[in-house]
Amino acid sequence: MLRHALRIAWKDLRIEVRSKEIFMTMAFFGALLVVIYSFAFPNDAAAIRGSVPGMLWVSLAFTGTIALGRAFDRERENDTMRALLLAPVPRLAVFVGKAIAMAALILGVAVVVVPLLALWMNAPLFAFPLELVVSIAAGAFGIAIIGSVFAATLLKARSRDVLLPVVLYPILLPLFVAGTKCTAGLVAEHPNLEAAHYWMSFLGIYDAAFLVLSLWVFESLVIE
Amino acid sequence: MNKLLVPVLCVLAAIGFVVSIYLVFFYTPLDFTIDHDSGRLVGTSLFFNETIMYFHVAHAFVLFTAVFIGGIASALYLWKRKPVWDDIAAATIDISVAFGAVVLATGSIWAKAAWDVWWQWEPRLTMSLLLWLILVGYVLVRKFAGPTADRVAAGMAIFGMVGVPFIYTMVGQDSHPGSGANGVAFTLKGPMVVTFWVSVATFMVWFAALVITRVQSTRLEREVRELRERALDLGVIE
Amino acid sequence: MGRLDRVHIDKVAKRYGTERALAGVSLELERGTMCALLGHNGAGKTTLLGVVSTLVRPNSGSVTYRSGDAKLTGEAVRREIGLLAHASLCYGELSAIENLELVAGLYGVAASVSAVLDQVGLEPRARTRAARTYSRGMLQRLALARALLTKPSLLLLDEPFTGLDRGGALALGEQLGALKTDGTIVVVVTHDLEAIAGRTDHVAILKRGKLVCEEHSELPHTYDQLKDLYHRNAA
Numbered sequence: 171m172l173r174h175a176l177r178i179a180w181k182d183l184r185i186e187v188r189s190k191e192i193f194m195t196m197a198f199f200g201a202l203l204v205v206i207y208s209f210a211f212p213n214d215a216a217a218i219r220g221s222v223p224g225m226l227w228v229s230l231a232f233t234g235t236i237a238l239g240r241a242f243d244r245e246r247e248n249d250t251m252r253a254l255l256l257a258p259v260p261r262l263a264v265f266v267g268k269a270i271a272m273a274a275l276i277l278g279v280a281v282v283v284v285p286l287l288a289l290w291m292n293a294p295l296f297a298f299p300l301e302l303v304v305s306i307a308a309g310a311f312g313i314a315i316i317g318s319v320f321a322a323t324l325l326k327a328r329s330r331d332v333l334l335p336v337v338l339y340p341i342l343l344p345l346f347v348a349g350t351k352c353t354a355g356l357v358a359e360h361p362n363l364e365a366a367h368y369w370m371s372f373l374g375i376y377d378a379a380f381l382v383l384s385l386w387v388f389e390s391l392v393i394e
Numbered sequence: 395m396n397k398l399l400v401p402v403l404c405v406l407a408a409i410g411f412v413v414s415i416y417l418v419f420f421y422t423p424l425d426f427t428i429d430h431d432s433g434r435l436v437g438t439s440l441f442f443n444e445t446i447m448y449f450h451v452a453h454a455f456v457l458f459t460a461v462f463i464g465g466i467a468s469a470l471y472l473w474k475r476k477p478v479w480d481d482i483a484a485a486t487i488d489i490s491v492a493f494g495a496v497v498l499a500t501g502s503i504w505a506k507a508a509w510d511v512w513w514q515w516e517p518r519l520t521m522s523l524l525l526w527l528i529l530v531g532y533v534l535v536r537k538f539a540g541p542t543a544d545r546v547a548a549g550m551a552i553f554g555m556v557g558v559p560f561i562y563t564m565v566g567q568d569s570h571p572g573s574g575a576n577g578v579a580f581t582l583k584g585p586m587v588v589t590f591w592v593s594v595a596t597f598m599v600w601f602a603a604l605v606i607t608r609v610q611s612t613r614l615e616r617e618v619r620e621l622r623e624r625a626l627d628l629g630v631i632e
Numbered sequence: 633m634g635r636l637d638r639v640h641i642d643k644v645a646k647r648y649g650t651e652r653a654l655a656g657v658s659l660e661l662e663r664g665t666m667c668a669l670l671g672h673n674g675a676g677k678t679t680l681l682g683v684v685s686t687l688v689r690p691n692s693g694s695v696t697y698r699s700g701d702a703k704l705t706g707e708a709v710r711r712e713i714g715l716l717a718h719a720s721l722c723y724g725e726l727s728a729i730e731n732l733e734l735v736a737g738l739y740g741v742a743a744s745v746s747a748v749l750d751q752v753g754l755e756p757r758a759r760t761r762a763a764r765t766y767s768r769g770m771l772q773r774l775a776l777a778r779a780l781l782t783k784p785s786l787l788l789l790d791e792p793f794t795g796l797d798r799g800g801a802l803a804l805g806e807q808l809g810a811l812k813t814d815g816t817i818v819v820v821v822t823h824d825l826e827a828i829a830g831r832t833d834h835v836a837i838l839k840r841g842k843l844v845c846e847e848h849s850e851l852p853h854t855y856d857q858l859k860d861l862y863h864r865n866a867a
Contacts (some may be wrong), residue, residue, distance in 0.1 A: 177737050185725040250720035257738040258711035328540035339527040341553045344560040376560055383556050390472040391549045394688045543649040623652055
């Protein structure tokens with residue numbers, strides 16, 4: 171199963187590397203968001219410190235959701251999703267493959283947006299690089315896992331562009347809040363590593379729980 | 395579904411309403427103390443407008459129950475694919491949106507009276523809001539997703555239900571992990587307990603009556619449609 | 633290895649929300665036959681194809697896939713199914729060769745990519761270009777190559793002749809005839825009766841989700857026979 175999943179993930183990544191469409195547009199969008207934040211929020215250092223964690227995770231939320239929509243739209247173009255589901259591979263392999271590819275894509279965008287945030291907002295995001303990377307990775311996995319389930323299910327639905335955020339955001343809220351609180355602990359005047367670690371384990375459990383749930387229900391949701 | 399079930403539930407609910415109102419306004423004493431340090435409602439100390447509490451919390455019970463019933467019914471629907479489970483999930487969640495709105499509105503009024511703000515991001519209200527948003531999302535999906543609506547909505551209900559413990563943990567933790575969401579069930583003393591549980595029971599019965607009526611009506615709609623199709627097939631009607 | 637001999641569709645019914653797509657459809661498909669699935673738009677042909685291809689789960693009824701005496705399920709069935717639809721089922725950003733290699737990998741077959749591309753007549757220069765640069769005819773050839781690569785024993789075709797010129801349609805019809813003689817079960821959903829005339833020996837007509845007419849025939853149906861059947865039943 172894993173072999174097929176990786177094959178599918180590799181296919182997606184190869185397509186993305188060739189066109190770079192989603193990566194470039196989302197990285198640019200992320201950068202624009204950071205610029206908007208700089209105007210939207212007051213400019214003193216303390217206020218920035220307070221709002222940077224939120225900015226980071228809001229950016230991930232928006233760019234992640236749009237990237238998911240666009241990536242799965244590709245599978246609509248020539249009805250290739252039908253082809254994948256028809257293949258003699260476990261349907262879960264389709265899910266895992268897409269989720270891996272999406273996680274990589276979201277992480278790629280984060281690699282661009284996070285340093286930009288640190289640079290333009292003068293925020294000490296990299297004070298604890300290990301914790302930052304792990305928490306963002308956990309967030310990206312969560313978005314990719316849950317996002318892939320619903321993006322695939324909504325593939326044939328009406329109003330799917332609008333409905334994807336409507337469905338994803340309420341379910342992903344705990345992930346965004348945990349991520350924000352974790353980053354807040356890292357960025358604070360007096361860094362609160364204990365809180366950060368707490369929220370990181372929260373993210374880990376969240377990801378694990380929803381991964382199991384997704385593996386359980388994916389096929390039911392996606393087959394008509 | 396027994397034909398008498400809904401009328402019986404409605405009668406019970408009606409009795410419950412009358413009894414509750416009597417209990418709330420005439421029977422239960424009011425408790426005047428609040429904690430002046432935190433401005434919060436602590437333990438058994440409730441503010442003067444606690445009469446609203448009986449309605450607020452009763453509706454909140456319904457809200458929580460609905461999320462779980464919706465999630466479990468949706469899971470059963472995905473597993474067994476029998477339309478009745480989908481009907482139950484849809485009816486439960488549709489109606490609980492209204493109950494949820496009541497929770498938020500009464501919570502807001504209570505907050506204004508107790509803390510002089512229309513909204514407070516405190517654990518219980520926040521959690522109610524998040525659950526309500528999941529339910530509203532479900533309703534929107536059902537309405538707008540077209541032919542795949544039943545599956546997507548079912549997925550959302552299940553994922554939402556699994557998210558509840560995470561939401562609970564998340565709202566309970568501010569930067570002071572000690573002051574958790576300990577207030578989802580608080581301790582009451584004496585006659586307040588009776589009133590509290592009577593009002594909870596009343597609204598649960600009322601909710602059940604509404605849901606069952608809705609499920610029955612959906613089923614009847616389906617039966618009419620099937621009859622019509624059979625008639626069309628036989629050429630009895632055009 | 634596990635080639636399908638017979639597909640037994642038993643009282644399959646499917647609803648989409650309030651719409652009834654299929655109502656108690658039963659059909660038997662045998663190896664070495666071509667079945668034409670006809671009907672108006674919305675009669676349920678695509679849904680039935682979906683059910684047979686395991687992509688649509690029926691509300692009631694079942695489909696049994698037999699290979700000799702054995703019953704096949706799950707991945708074993710999917711390995712034997714090929715699909716040729718109006719969409720190409722191929723990734724626009726990948727070349728023909730890359731698309732076919734992906735399919736070969738997923739289906740676990742030898743990647744005899746150039747052989748099958750030769751068979752469908754896709755010019756060598758185009759094979760390394762991204763598929764989205766292909767013309768409609770080339771895309772259709774790629775789609776056919778994709779379907780043939782895995783040597784399916786059940787080939788399902790959903791409006792395969794749309795967008796093809798007369799020559800292309802006839803060529804495809806010939807290919808299908810050859811496959812049928814080879815033992816493949818071929819099921820064609822189409823409005824283009826001319827293209828399949830002279831090749832079908834099994835016709836099934838759906839109307840509003842019900843099977844209103846089914847005819848087996850020793851000799852392949854002529855165009856006039858097909859037209860006649862269609863007008864009598866589908867209208």
